[in-house]
Every structure is written in C-alpha cells, then in structure tokens.
Amino acid sequence: MPPASAIVNDGNVVYDAHTNDVAPSGTELKSALLHRNLQHAPIRVIGASGNHLHLSSGRRILDSTGGAAVACLGHGNERVKKAVARQMEEVSYCHTLLFTTPAAEGLAQELISSTNGAMAKTFIVSSGSEAMEAAMKLARQFFLESIPPQPRRTRFVARRESYHGNTLGALSMSGHVARRALFEPILMDNVSHVSACNAYRGMSNGETTDEYVARLAQELDDEFTRLGPDTVCAFVAEPVVGAALGCVPAVQGYFQAMQDVCRKHGALLVLDEIMSGMGRCGTLHAWEQEGIVPDIQTIGKGLGGGYATVAGILINHRVIDVLSRGTGAFAHGQTYQGHPVSCAAALEVQRIIREEGLVDNVRKMGILLEHGLKQRLADHPNVGDIRGRGLFWGIEFVRDKATKKPFDPRDAIAMGVHEKGMQPPYHISLYPGTGTVDGRMGDHVLLAPPYNITASDVALIVKLASQVVEDFFAEQKQ
CATH class of the missing domain: 3.90.1150.10 (Aspartate Aminotransferase, domain 1)
Structure with missing residues (x-):
C-alpha cells in the first residue's frame, strides 16, 4: 500500500504524513x-x-x-561558525562590479590550487542552478570570441535521466522527465539528450565495457552530426549522476571517449559536479578519477557544506585564454556573486577538508x-x-x-x-x-x-x- 504522502511528481519529497512532527491540520x-x-x-x-x-x-x-x-562536515562546525562571524564583522556585502574581498579572493585561490593549476579561474554564485546558467552563457561567449568567431554554436547536448538545476536554462539541460513535464512548453528547444552511462540498465547482455563506451561515444558523435557539429557549444554531464539516477558512476573510459568526441567536433566539455564533486566521490574533483580535465566545471553542495548558499564554476585555461584575447570580460554578473559571507564559509569548509585530510x-x-x-x-x-x-x-x-x-x-x-x-x-x-x-x-x-x-x-x-x-x-x- 503506498504511503500517505502528498507528492509532487518531480522526484522530490514534499510531505511526510507518517510522523508526529507535522503541524496540525490547517x-x-x-x-x-x-x-x-x-x-x-x-x-x-x-x-x-x-x-x-x-x-x-x-x-x-x-x-x-x-x-x-550538502552537509559534508555535518552540522554545527565551530570553525565554520566562527569564520562566518568574523566575516560579518569585516564586511557582509559589497558589489562585485566595483569591489572584491579577501574572502572571495581566498576561496578562488583555494579552489584553483586544488586543481593543481588545471583550472584558471573561478566564478562564485549562490546556487547550483545559477552555476549551470553561468556555464551555459560562458560556453556561448567562448565561441563568439574565438578566432574566427563561431556564432552558429547555440546548441547543447546533455543526457537523459540527468538533473542540472531548476531555473529554465538548467532545467532545459536536465533530462529528468518528471521534473521537466510541467514546464516543457517554456523550456529551451536548443538542448537535446543522449543516453546516460548506466551500466546496470544500459549495458547489453554480453557487451564489454569497451563496447559499451564505444556505443555511447558513437551515439554522441551521431547526435553532433545530426545537429550540425558547428552548432553545438558543449556536451554536459554529471560524472556520478546524483538525484536523477541514484549515484550512478560512469564506466571506465567513458569520459575520455566523450571528451574525444567533443574535441573532434570543436565543442566544450562541461562537467556538472554540483552534487558529486568537492570531495564527495573520493577525490576533491570527480574528474580526477576520469583522466581528463573539463573545459568548465560546476560545483556546489559540498563547496560550502550547507553553512552558506554558495556554488560556482571552475574554468579551464583554454576558455579563459580566449576571453582574455577577446573582450577581456565575462558578460554575466549577479547581485550576490562572490558574496563575502558565503565565500568565507566555503573557504573555511575547504580548509577543514584539506587540513584534516x-x-x-x-x-x-x-x-x-x-x-x-x-x-x-x-x-x-x-x-x-x-x-x-x-x-x-x-x-x-x-x-x-x-x-x-x-x-x-x-x-x-x-x-x-x-x-x-x-x-x-x-x-x-x-x-x-x-x-x-x-x-x-x-x-x-x-x-x-x-x-x-x-x-x-x-x-x-x-x-x-x-x-x-x-x-x-x-x-x-x-
């Protein structure tokens, strides 16, 4: 017999009717x-x-x-609470159009150092959905400022049974059918989806890992060809699919093969590590286990451990070099970008993770x-x-x-x-x-x-x- 929960059919728990902790009727x-x-x-x-x-x-x-x-350090960590209090005493907010803070600069340096120089810059926002939106816009701008410019690149390829966020752009990127359903008519039509890498349900009987990877790589290659290879900005995927599939990792060699397809067609590789990254999967960045470096990486959840609303993107040298030779600016900004208190909390979380091994x-x-x-x-x-x-x-x-x-x-x-x-x-x-x-x-x-x-x-x-x-x-x- 099904539980008595009132459920919105989007993969989320809304209400737990079997506890004594709900409010009285009305x-x-x-x-x-x-x-x-x-x-x-x-x-x-x-x-x-x-x-x-x-x-x-x-x-x-x-x-x-x-x-x-999210709560990668558990609840009530004293070091993080003190770091937040100190930051509130210094400055709680300033506009990043004009100013920066030691907290934001410190967090950025901590993150870039954690990649051993593989990434060049970081961009700090307040949520994973915002991070995905920023990644999409950055991918588009990269091709507009490439030499020669590639203005036809307006499309993205992601995967079915995926989830990348709740804003319209991020939800368009997502392949989670139930979460998309209500808003399907207003989602972007420039995102298409290929198969997820899910060995339990995706591999055929008798198929080897190498054969499975080759099949998925061919599917992605065929999708690029169908769309027109010079129209695709990026392929977007989660290294370990979290909420949509329940912690499904890619098989060995999958992401190397996907990156090869992206390179063949000149597209970027964007890895969504909002849920699986920042240490959750056993390396600080999940891509470290795949033998590749993405062009753009989204991060969140474990970045601040729930002590502040914070997320971000890490950007490869390849992308930054193009912008540096072009306009020298990212045409995207937000009111709470690089928020000092959020950055202070995230910086202390990351320091604890590093210092305590x-x-x-x-x-x-x-x-x-x-x-x-x-x-x-x-x-x-x-x-x-x-x-x-x-x-x-x-x-x-x-x-x-x-x-x-x-x-x-x-x-x-x-x-x-x-x-x-x-x-x-x-x-x-x-x-x-x-x-x-x-x-x-x-x-x-x-x-x-x-x-x-x-x-x-x-x-x-x-x-x-x-x-x-x-x-x-x-x-x-x-």
Whole structure:
C-alpha cells in the first residue's frame, strides 16, 4: 500500500504524513511561507549537531544524506561558525562590479590550487542552478570570441535521466522527465539528450565495457552530426549522476571517449559536479578519477557544506585564454556573486577538508560503506543495484531482480522507504528519488554522509538503512 504522502511528481519529497512532527491540520494555511505543499507543513527542525537533526517533537534523526548531499562536515562546525562571524564583522556585502574581498579572493585561490593549476579561474554564485546558467552563457561567449568567431554554436547536448538545476536554462539541460513535464512548453528547444552511462540498465547482455563506451561515444558523435557539429557549444554531464539516477558512476573510459568526441567536433566539455564533486566521490574533483580535465566545471553542495548558499564554476585555461584575447570580460554578473559571507564559509569548509585530510577519509569510509551495504543488501530480492563512489551511494529497488522490472510509480516505494526510516526505531533520513529507469518509473534512495564520519558511524548507517529496507519490503509482502 503506498504511503500517505502528498507528492509532487518531480522526484522530490514534499510531505511526510507518517510522523508526529507535522503541524496540525490547517496550520499550513496560516503560514506566510510558500512550502512545497500548500496543504501540509513540513517537519520542523529546531536544531542540528554533528550527524543529527533535532525536531520540534523532541526526536533526533540521523542525517545520513547531509540533506541533499550538502552537509559534508555535518552540522554545527565551530570553525565554520566562527569564520562566518568574523566575516560579518569585516564586511557582509559589497558589489562585485566595483569591489572584491579577501574572502572571495581566498576561496578562488583555494579552489584553483586544488586543481593543481588545471583550472584558471573561478566564478562564485549562490546556487547550483545559477552555476549551470553561468556555464551555459560562458560556453556561448567562448565561441563568439574565438578566432574566427563561431556564432552558429547555440546548441547543447546533455543526457537523459540527468538533473542540472531548476531555473529554465538548467532545467532545459536536465533530462529528468518528471521534473521537466510541467514546464516543457517554456523550456529551451536548443538542448537535446543522449543516453546516460548506466551500466546496470544500459549495458547489453554480453557487451564489454569497451563496447559499451564505444556505443555511447558513437551515439554522441551521431547526435553532433545530426545537429550540425558547428552548432553545438558543449556536451554536459554529471560524472556520478546524483538525484536523477541514484549515484550512478560512469564506466571506465567513458569520459575520455566523450571528451574525444567533443574535441573532434570543436565543442566544450562541461562537467556538472554540483552534487558529486568537492570531495564527495573520493577525490576533491570527480574528474580526477576520469583522466581528463573539463573545459568548465560546476560545483556546489559540498563547496560550502550547507553553512552558506554558495556554488560556482571552475574554468579551464583554454576558455579563459580566449576571453582574455577577446573582450577581456565575462558578460554575466549577479547581485550576490562572490558574496563575502558565503565565500568565507566555503573557504573555511575547504580548509577543514584539506587540513584534516577528509577526502582521504571519504575514500576509506566509502570502502566500508560499500562493503557493509553490499554484504547486507546485495542479495535482497528487491534490491536491484548498489552503486556509487566515496561517500555517495545509491540503492535501486526493483519488483523483480532477474528482469530488473521496476515498481509501479503509484506504489511510491522510495517514498515509503524514506518514511519508514523516519519512524521509530530507526530514526534515519534516507534521500528518496524516483524516475530511476526512464524519468518516471524506478525508485532509489541515496546515502551521502559527512566526510568526517567514523567507522562506527558507517556501521550504524549500514545497520539502520539495511534494517529499514528489509522491514519495509517484508511488510509489503504481508
């Protein structure tokens, strides 16, 4: 029986009806805040510390997902709080048309240094959607200022079952069918989509990894040819697909092959690391594991760890050199670009990650998390796949393990697992997602705990998450 949640069919949880932490009936109508659902108020969090959220009911929830893979240092980090307070004493805002600050300059230098000089500049904004919008505009400007100029390049190629943001440009780039549906008539018509790299569902029986990569590369090459190779600005992809597919990494050699296709046709490669980057997958930048360097990279979530609204793009020398020889400016600016308080928070988060060796801890704890989940759940009849990297893991649910047949969307399986996890005796938050198969069908939950977790934290997460899954499906069979 499906859970009693009120759900907006866009892959997001809106309301948890099975807890004692929702407001009484009618309370939402009195709220001045436009919540995700107008009929029900969401659960109220009144505090947070370490790996836990404290609810108004007095309950404590283990935040095993860092929200949406955001809280990479957990909650209430004293160093970050002090850094934000210091910045507020210095300057809380200035307009980047005229001014810069030590916080913004420091963050930029920290980020560029983290690429060992592979990237040249960074551009700091307030959200991942803004970062994607900036990346799209920068890609277009690159070709306008190239010698000779290439004004026909107005198109983008992205992948199905992807998610790149909520603004119209970023949503146009996204291939998530359900999240696009309501706004389809007003989305951009210059973005097309090719297959995702999803070995679990995309590889044919008997197909080798090399053959699969070659097939996907040919599909991208064919799409460039169909569109007209001189009309495409960039190919855009997530190194590890987060919310849309549930932590699906690309197979070995995939991104090298995709970059080769882009180079063949003169297009840029844009990697969206908003969810999978900044240490989440076991290297500070996910592309470090792919043997390539993108032309433009978007970052977010783990950049500021939730302590401030901050995201950005990292830009390759190739792109910066063209702009430097051209107008010498990026024709894009925002009011809160390079916001001092956000930059101070992000800078301190990045310093902590570097000084405390937390990316190394992500790799070590990620091995434990992978081993624990697979040992406990790999043979479960309703667990189709367990995949991920570092501390970024997804569990895909299926009705039939042999055929990989998904559940009917009306069963709301991912939501049901999430809701059960929130209840006693589990008290754990699991991030649910839908559309795992084709943008509408398919269910998964993902885990994205903080980078500073311990082996005992991992053991607890494995124990609780596995028990939730086992108990949920046992009840479904009753």
